[in-house]
Amino acid sequence: MSMTKQQITALLDVAKANPQFAIEQAFRFGVASLGDGAAPAVIERAAEMLDYDAECLKECHAPHNNWSGEAEAKADYDERKRVVRALRGMVAGAPKQAA
Numbered sequence: 001m002s003m004t005k006q007q008i009t010a011l012l013d014v015a016k017a018n019p020q021f022a023i024e025q026a027f028r029f030g031v032a033s034l035g036d037g038a039a040p041a042v043i044e045r046a047a048e049m050l051d052y053d054a055e056c057l058k059e060c061h062a063p064h065n066n067w068s069g070e071a072e073a074k075a076d077y078d079e080r081k082r083v084v085r086a087l088r089g090m091v092a093g094a095p096k097q098a099a
Contacts, residue, residue, distance in 0.1 A: 046087055
């Protein structure tokens with residue numbers, strides 16, 4: 001089963017709010033098996049969005065990288081960064097398309 005462009009867009013929106021759920025849904029609905037090499041691009045875009053979100057969180061809650069009194073925000077930041085690394089690892093391990 002492949003996803004429509006609308007479903008992929010919705011998945012990317014969900015990824016910002018709940019990255020773990022987004023990853024599970026991506027594979028449940030077959031993003032990994034999209035034709036024409038689209039899956040790595042979708043996964044990389046999700047990683048970019050989450051990375052940007054994490055950096056915004058850091059900028060708002062930890063100016064000068066000072067997380068004092070911001071344990072919950074730091075935990076959220078760390079989780080997003082872990083998911084970004086996992087997503088990028090998936091892209092790095094994806095089969096390359098023949099040119």
